[in-house]
Amino acid sequence: MSRPTIHDVARVAGVSLSTVDRVLNGREGVKSATQNRVAEAIRQLGYERNIAAANLSRKRRYRLLFILPGGGNTFMRGLEQEVVTQAGAREFTTATVTTVPAFDDTALADALRHVDPQETDGVALVATDSANVRAALAELRAKGIAAVTLVSDLPSSQRQRFVGIDNVQAGRTAASLLGRFCRWRPGRIALVAGSMLVRDHAERRLGFEQVLRSEFPDQEVLPPLEGFDDQEIVGDRLTDMLAREPDVVGIYSLGAGNRGVARAIASLPPERRPSVVVHELTPYSREALLDGTFDAVIHQDTAREVKVTVELLQALIDGMSIDPEGQRIGVEVYLRDNLP
């Protein structure tokens, strides 16, 4: 009736507890024939390790390290906060946060190379794309440390998983919304990016234009305006553009700098107010949603991202299987009325 234990496995396999333990924990000195007998017994009984008991016994601590970009980025600081609170509340888990300068691949690679396997079991990093980082990541993995990328991925590297949203999908969603918002109103659509050199932004733009071209072919998109995620620059350039182009009926801001977008729009007369879609729910974008400046916010749930990351790292450290469903981070849509 109750779950089988290693005792049952030992009995069925006709070996001792010690041997089952050796097999289970990958210790050496067991003939492969015996290993197979044990594996067969495990399969037959449907045995699953009691992780609570295992952790209790080995006094396991999952020591995790999060490497995040530093600076005043609201989004990243929110992420950091999540890491601290969530890891603190979790059994057997300690998480440390290190920050490295944003977009500095050398600093990131350095940080990765200085991770001590003696005191760290798993690492989560917001990746900057470079060969340097790829190499450092490979070294890290070679030390037996689990590694996942968070928010920003590093494809074809040694990272074991990526936790974050699909940015192409995010761009498509924005287009799907903005296209409908502007469908029956003649005019053009403006795009505000941080920099097209950043992978996430490029992907979002790609998805946005895909959908707008195919689903709303009447709507013309102006060339993207680069604001370098800086609210001042975004505000100035967008104000200029709106003065130059009187027929802008929609704006998609796919990077940071939401306050700049809000400022530029505030200067327009009410009848010229465009429909606006931006990224990331923050105190500022929330306020803009509530006062009607923004129509929709595309969001990624950082709390969930951290939670998934921690669980993923724990599973990887334990060598457990991972359910691919549970780790999906969805592209969320917020309007004024479904704000959490």
Next chain:
Amino acid sequence: MSRPTIHDVARVAGVSLSTVDRVLNGREGVKSATQNRVAEAIRQLGYERNIAAANLSRKRRYRLLFILPGGGNTFMRGLEQEVVTQAGAREFTTATVTTVPAFDDTALADALRHVDPQETDGVALVATDSANVRAALAELRAKGIAAVTLVSDLPSSQRQRFVGIDNVQAGRTAASLLGRFCRWRPGRIALVAGSMLVRDHAERRLGFEQVLRSEFPDQEVLPPLEGFDDQEIVGDRLTDMLAREPDVVGIYSLGAGNRGVARAIASLPPERRPSVVVHELTPYSREALLDGTFDAVIHQDTAREVKVTVELLQALIDGMSIDPEGQRIGVEVYLRDNLP
């Protein structure tokens, strides 16, 4: 360095392990003065029970019972499926599902009265609103069984929590979307409900009209069409209405019967296609999103609802504190492009 244990608590309080245990598990025979000493030591040390060890020791099993409406309701059957799979995967937990006829408060009250405290620790129910059910719930709680409502709440009853979405908010969100979709296109908006006698539907309508009236005062809403959550009836009545009213530019279906909505719309010429917002992501509504029949789907995440419910019940059974953040179920918005 490591977490304090009951041994530490005993030492600091100057009592024995047994006494700490008695206090911790609410057993009788401890002077209140001693209880206070122990409580003080716990507070001072920041002691938290090691749940893994506790469960291991007491061979705790959380025996949960889910009481759901029966019948062919896709949504409820999906919920049931979630319960079975999630509880199966969870440590120390067994969940049983009982179905009772939908909207039958007597049957629900009966089911509640027949719950055996010997073999059930917690109950989750999709509530039907009636005094009868309230009374049965009070009896259930008197037996020491934890109880939460799921999807449909029963306010001012003995239920300890509610897990589900805010339906007024859901209606507001629908209006926010549909209002924007139809903003620049003259015409009227149709409402398809199941029955106004059902609490959820009434709440959704309320929220919808709130926002439409205040935020999109130009848009006129037709009187709601009652489809009794039956796709045939919905299809027929909506087809009739669309024939009668040639200026319908938007449809909000706030109950079930999505297939009927899709059928009615399919018969319209493309240029008359209204914007459509419905509830619940199912294989049918997903398909309609993908082929462009529906523009948006308001959704509640059943997997998350079940997860939260199980965790909540476990916490209630253990008498643990509950973080109010973690149990929120959001009103989710799905477009063709952010489908999971």
Next chain:
DNA sequence: TTATTTTTGACGTACGTTCGTCAATATATG
């Protein structure tokens, strides 16, 4: 065959908690 190495078993202790029993106090009651 014997010596050597590899593989396995037996056993004990530990993790933090629960829970039961029995004895030793302390406190209240008459």
Next chain:
DNA sequence: CATATATTGACGAACGTACGTCAAAAATAA
């Protein structure tokens, strides 16, 4: 004061697993 009752302590076994030590058995090499 003696007795009854309430409160506390000491102890041990158990939950399922990890891990270390030592010895026994089996397989392999010489």
